[in-house]
Amino acid sequence: MEIDFKHKQAAHCENGVVANLMTYNGFTVSEPMVFGIGSGLLFSYIPFLKVNHAPVVSYRAMPGIIFTRFAKRVGIKIKREKFSNAQKAKTRLDENLERNNPVGLQVGVFNLPYFPDEYRFHFNAHNMVVYGKKDGSYLISDPVMETVTSLTEKELEKVRFAKGAFAPKGHIYYPTGFPKELQLENAIIKGIKHTCRDMLAPVPIVGVKGIRKIAKLIRKWPKSKGIKIANHYLGQIVRMQEEIGTGGGGFRYIYAAFLQEAGKLLENNRLLELSKEMTLIGDEWRDFAVEASRIYKNRSNSGAVDQYDHVATLLEEIANKEEVFFKKLKKAI
Amino acid sequence: MKKNEVPQDKSNLESANFKELCYAIDENGEYTTELSSGWDPKTIALNNAVEVINERISDSKQRVKDHKVSPLEYYMELHKMDLPILASYVGIWKWRVKRHFRPAIFKKLNNKTLQKYADVFDITIEELQRTDL
Secondary structure: EEEOOOOOOOOOHHHHHHHHHHHHOOOOOHHHHHHHHHOOOEEEEEEEEEEEEEEEEEEEEOHHHHHHHHHHHOOOEEEEEEOOOHHHHHHHHHHHHOOOOOOEEEEOOOOOOOOOOOHHHOOEEEEEEEEEEEEEEEEEEEEOOOEEEEHHHHHHHHHHOOOOOOOOOOEEEEEEEEEOOOOHHHHHHHHHHHHHHOOOOOOOHHHHHHHHHHHHHHHHHHOOHHHHHHHHHHHHHHHHHOOOOOOOOOOOHHHHHHHHHHHHHHHHHHHHHHHHHHHHHHHHHHHHHHHHHHHHHHHOOOEEEEEEEEHHHHHHHHHHHHHHHHHHHHHOO | OEEEHHHHHOOHHHHHHEEEEEEEOOOOEEEEEEEEOOHHHHHHHHHHHHHHHHHHHHHHHHHHOOOOHHHHHHHHOOOOOHHHHHHHHHHOHHHHHHOOHHHHHOOOOOOOHHHHHHHHHHOOOOHHHOOOO
């Protein structure tokens, strides 16, 4: 069976799944709107966790939380289920498809056959929609892909039961109840306030303070870890910022798109101005990535310590600008 | 970023015939989306990360040949795993998995445990035990 589901490519998987599921249920919302209302924007450094043998920084809120917040703020009910047993997980998925209900799935990336090999890491917070089953294969709408695809039963089971950090445990989710009309105004204000609070949080590893913390670490790495490891760490920061799913500039452009849409909806010109400012901040993140790549491009490089200082300074400038920005944003609504 | 500035560099995405979506502004300052085929700064970062992994794999291979570690460590690196990930896939405590990296202890493992590892790596027990990688 095949459900008439419209696939639309998105920059980020979670927003994309939510936007596509909403569209299916008759409510058109854009990806940036989901991201903004769900307070997806963030910066955080996670000191105890290492992925791919390097420290982890994140430019977005925790997996799953964007949808939860979005749903709460616009008044949608969601059903979520996790399974300890793969057979049960499959049966429940099939039941939903039978009822013509496309469902969101959390999966691991490592065993996704349609991803290029180089992109297959043990990352377990990827999202997709299953919208049907044909000849024993599941029909998949993966929002980061241009078109729909399919996975065999065995392939899907493997990615649904990937192990490690954020193990999906067959996690499925779908909206069950909707408001009569989608009221976005209050939801937008709540979403923006939350993001401002997160970005200005008095916690050393979160938001603006988190960016400063990372800048400080970058200055130290070439001395404390050696150039080789420092390059690896710096590369990982850039990958978290720009790799598939952020829409460029560590989600800053998606957020600027959200502010523009929100400004028009609320007829608030200050938000339109702030959208432009966020775009410029996004450009500075891109500049940081360019400068960082100059360092790790040539590995045996004697002036590297100075260059590390230079990129750290760029980050500190970004932190200063974001601090001013989120203070203004807080006042603008 | 302006729409016409969205980078169209060559990247590893090409192999899968796949482009990613970016957000950018058009000539009137309105937000829109544009597909990107790749961007050099991150392609370099990704290639470096892949190189680090390959180096870890070949280092581990050498250690197996020198009988310093069991082949388990090599297969863990080959599958881009680290200790917590491997432990969670086989369902064995980390400290025990770490012990199994010692050749003497690996030799004494029973078939049931070996099978668990072999299943995770999608190989047979005989393949798992070979040290001439």
